[in-house]
């Protein structure tokens with residue numbers, strides 16, 4: 001698992017880019033998972049490609065397309081899920 005650089009040091013623009021890049025990773029993962037579903041390959045759960053939240057660890061998959069995860073127990077940013 002990779003470690004996030006200290007986001008405190010990022011400019012607003014850099015943070016926005018980081019979140020955008022993270023969403024790209026997450027959407028690619030969703031597409032990959034969907035591909036497996038379509039092929040009816042069994043036994044892979046949503047966690048298989050791993051976008052578990054590294055802040056809380058309880059959230060297995062980023063929810064929504066917004067800046068933060070829409071899961072009420074999570075609410076962490078996309079970049080926290082792009083492990």
Ligand SMILES: [Zn+2]
Pocket residue numbers: 053059060061062063069070071074075076081
């Ligand atoms: Zn989450």
Ligand SMILES: [Zn+2]
Pocket residue numbers: 053054055056057058059069073074075076
């Ligand atoms: Zn979280």
